[in-house]
Amino acid sequence: MPRETPARIVNELASRGYNTDREAVTLLAEAADTEAAIERAIEAIPDDAIKLSVDDVRDALETGSGRSDRSHNSPSTSSSSPASDGDPLVSTGDEPPEPRDDADRSPVETKGVHSGESPPGTSSRTGRNPDEPSIAGDVTGRSTGTGEYEDFLAVFRDRYEKLSGQLRGRVNHRPTNAVESMPGGSEAAIVGMVADIRSTANGHWLIDLEDTTGTFPALVMKDRDMADVVEDLLFDEVIAVEGTLADDGGILFADSIHFPDVPRTFEPSTADRAVSAALISDVHVGSQEFDADAWNRFAEWLHTPEADRVEYLLLAGDMVEGVGVYPDQDEELDIVDIYDQYEAFAEHLKDVPGDMEIVMIPGNHDAVRLAEPQPAFDEELRSIMSAHDATITGNPSTVTVEGVDILMYHGVSLDEVIAELPEEHASYDHPDRAMAQLLKKRHIAPQFGGHTRIAPEERDYLVMEDVPDIFHTGHVHKLGYGSYHNVLTINSACWQEQTSFQESVNIDPDVGYAPIVHLDKLDQRDASDFLTIRSFG
Structure with a gap:
């Protein structure tokens, strides 16, 4: 017909x-x-x-x-x-x-996807099918930070405890105050947060490691194989250093450096039926450069028999262009009012099949707080985007779909990783390499005090406590995908042509791509078996 x-x-x-x-x-x-x-x-x-x-x-x-x-x-x-x-x-x-007038349903603005009684990692949307996406690691409704000094101490203590716990089983760790009292020439290992990195007059590297008892220096000699690893270090990440104390005991000569990392033996979970998910981000409705034609082609394709097994759509932030995000942005807006932008986005979202499960997290252009972790969209914005009854959660969040854990993060910290690390290890042309660095560090935004705004909370929501099967980001508007220790990494490009601001900072976006992940085939070693990149630009 x-x-x-x-x-x-x-x-x-x-x-x-x-x-x-x-x-x-x-x-x-x-x-x-x-x-x-x-x-x-x-x-x-x-x-x-x-x-x-x-x-x-x-x-x-x-x-x-x-x-x-x-x-x-x-x-x-x-x-x-x-x-x-x-x-x-x-x-x-x-x-x-x-x-509906659900007296028992908590307002999303105050309690987010989860109700106050729901434990972390479970969906509280009343009566939801248990096979539908479940959420873990969402800050929505749980933010406690007030900006006081004690709040910052709490988040860093939590980071240290979680990541040091992943490292202590690999090294014979001693607190820094205990290492200080050890005799010279002793073998020692320290698990600490990188407080400082500097080169010596002879070209060696000196790393100050801080734990809850104090700070201790470790020296990496320039002629050691691990000297290249120092170039990948970021301030405030947690590492372990093994080595030998100097004769006077005042410095640790490093023999090896360990990261929390993803175990090399990691094997991803897979769906038990033939089902796929489309992973996209950075729609930027409201911008004059929003590519509506590409979006329409994508939405039309979702209705074809070729897309029958695509049952999930995961959007990793920046639904709209926003207002006041960068200098002179108002001159590049097609829709000036932020709420009108979300109304327009909602209309485009209606073109997606109505029986598709949708999961959305915010990004730095969205109307939520900029500091990470970001809570989910508030009740007013949710009501605008209500047509598909989407699962709306915070940034970052781990979404479990068909038994597959997908860590969704918008990706602002990728800018910092790319700026700090050597180009061959992290670049805009290969955002998946920067994502691999974050997996190695087991933290979404390790470095504090840079461009990535970090909100102080009672716990560090940005630690990767569990290894995801898929790591999904956006933000940098470049298509990139790879595999790091069997974790699929996908940065999903964008739906916005180059703006004048992007041109000024040399960003040439990849537009109109939709990575399609076959969730039942993640255990295959050939990416062509479990990942298809669709182009609609």
Whole structure:
């Protein structure tokens, strides 16, 4: 049947505030009187429902009219029907569905994706299908920092405890105050935070390591193989150094340097069925350079049989262009008001199939606090972007999809990593290399006091306590992907052509790419088996 018929049906339902299943659309399209079938189906569902299921349509077609006495799942408990052989669903409409009056549902602005009673790493969206995305490591609703000195001490202590715990099993660690009392010539190991790095007059490297008891210097000789490793160090990251104390005991001559790192034996989890996820970021709706044509081609492709197994869409920040993010940005805005930008983004999001699970985190252009970790979008913005009932969480967050852990981070710290490390180890042309550095350090933004704003919290939400199966970032507007110790790293480019500001800082963006990850094949060693890059630019 013609492709536009299902699209018209979905448009009609969406304009009345209803989402629907793919198979339900097919049944309506095949009805002898489609208009009458739509009317009967809408009459057959409860007043508080916003999703039209295939059972609703079947009941309406079988009974001809009137309400069914069946019990109905609420929209938050109904799961998508399996994809049919008919045309896939398009979910569009002019108005978001009316919010339900759920007295027990906590406002998103105050408690985010998780309710106050939900433990970290679980979804609190009442009645959600347990197979739908679950979230861990989200700061939303848990931010406690006030900016006091004690808050900064707390976050760094937490960082040290978590990362030193990953290193202590590999070295015979001694606190710095204990090393100070050891005799010269003793073998020693220190787990510490990098407090300073400087070169000596002879070209050697001196690293000051700080732990909770004090600071101790380690010397890396320039002729040692590990001297190159020093170039990869960042201030405030946690490392372990093994070596031998000088005769006077005042310095540690380094023999080896260890990072928290991803174990080389790491094996990723995989989905137990054929299912894929599209990983994108940096849409930048509201910019004059937003590539609407590329987005439309992407959305149209999601409705084709070729995309049948793509059931998840993960957006890693910068839904909109924002306001006042960089100098003279107002001259490059197509939409000036920030809320109007989100309204326009929501309209574009409606072009995505309505039965697709969507996960969104904010970025530095979005209307949330700039300091990381960033809480999720507030209730007002969520209500604007409500058409797909997306999972909205903070930056960063670990999203578990089909048993696969995906660490989503917008990626502001990549700028700092690329600026600090040698080009062959981290560059804008190869953002996946910078991502590998963060995995090695097991921290999303190790260096404090630079361009990356860090919010002081009771715990360090930026530590990678668990190894993700996939590390997904954006921000730098460049396509890059690779594998680091079997962790798939993806920086997913953007949907915005080059702005004058980007031109001034020599950023040539990759536009309109959608990495498609086949979640059931992550254990394959050949990237072509589990990753497909689609271009719509």
